[in-house]
Amino acid sequence: MNARQHNIIQLVTDKGRMSVSELAKTFNVSEVTIRQDLTLLEKQSYLRRQHGAAVPLDNDNVETRMLSNFSQKRDIAQFASTLVAPGETVFIENGSCNALLARILAETKATTIVTVSSYIAHLLKDSPGEVILLGGIYQKTSESMVGPLTRFYAQNVHFNKAFIGIDGWQPDTGFTSRDMLRADVVNAVLEKGGETIILSDSSKFGAIHPYPLRPTTHLHRLVTDDGLNEEIRLQLTESGLSVDIVHPV
Structure with missing residues (x-):
C-alpha cells in the first residue's frame, strides 16, 4: 500500500x-x-x-453493526460472560459484541456495568443491575461518550475488568480504531493497567485504521471466533496475549 x-x-x-x-x-x-x-x-x-x-467499510450504528456476523458475536459475548464473576464491576466499551455481553450480564449476573455507550445504558434501562454511564461529548452516530471529560471519568472510576472492541489489527500496526476520540477513551482505560479483554469477530483482523491503541502489553486477552487465521493467532500469543477461540455452539 x-x-x-x-x-x-x-x-x-x-x-x-x-x-x-x-x-x-x-x-x-x-x-x-x-x-x-x-x-x-x-x-x-x-x-x-x-x-x-x-x-x-464499517458503520458506526451499533444495531447495524450487530447484524454483521451476528451468530459469531453472540457466541463471543456468551463466552465472555463466563469470565465475569457475580458482584464484579466491569467496564464495557461501545460496540456490538460489547452490547450483547452487557445484555447477557444484566440478565444473568449481579454486576455493575460502567460504560461510555448510551446505547448500552438504554438497552439495560429495565435491568436490575447498576449501570454507570460516563459523561462527555455525545457522539450521535455511535451513541458513545468521548472527549476529555470521558477520559477523566474513565481514569477515576474503578472496575475489575474492561471489555473493549477494536476495528482492525495488522502485525505492523497492532490494534487500531476508526475513530480518534473513541481510541483516546480506550487508551485511557488501558493506562489504568487492569485486566483488559478484547471482544472481536475475526473479520477485523487484517484491516487497518488510522488510530492506534496501546501496545499489546497493555492488553491481556482476546475472545474471537474460529475464523481467525492460525498465523495471526500465533503472532498474537507470541506478543503475550491470551487468545480464546469460540467455536459455534
Whole structure:
C-alpha cells in the first residue's frame, strides 16, 4: 500500500464518504488513478465503493453493526460472560459484541456495568443491575461518550475488568480504531493497567485504521471466533496475549 492509498483510507474514515472527483482533486491525480486505488482498497477490505464514491467499510450504528456476523458475536459475548464473576464491576466499551455481553450480564449476573455507550445504558434501562454511564461529548452516530471529560471519568472510576472492541489489527500496526476520540477513551482505560479483554469477530483482523491503541502489553486477552487465521493467532500469543477461540455452539 502506498502513501496515497493509506491517506485515502484515513480521509474516507474521517469524512464518512468521499467522491472520486474529490479524492482526485485532493491528491492531484486523475480519476482513473483514484478508481484503481479504490478497486484495490475495496478488494483488500479497507473500504467500500458506492456510486462514484468511497465509504467506510464499517458503520458506526451499533444495531447495524450487530447484524454483521451476528451468530459469531453472540457466541463471543456468551463466552465472555463466563469470565465475569457475580458482584464484579466491569467496564464495557461501545460496540456490538460489547452490547450483547452487557445484555447477557444484566440478565444473568449481579454486576455493575460502567460504560461510555448510551446505547448500552438504554438497552439495560429495565435491568436490575447498576449501570454507570460516563459523561462527555455525545457522539450521535455511535451513541458513545468521548472527549476529555470521558477520559477523566474513565481514569477515576474503578472496575475489575474492561471489555473493549477494536476495528482492525495488522502485525505492523497492532490494534487500531476508526475513530480518534473513541481510541483516546480506550487508551485511557488501558493506562489504568487492569485486566483488559478484547471482544472481536475475526473479520477485523487484517484491516487497518488510522488510530492506534496501546501496545499489546497493555492488553491481556482476546475472545474471537474460529475464523481467525492460525498465523495471526500465533503472532498474537507470541506478543503475550491470551487468545480464546469460540467455536459455534
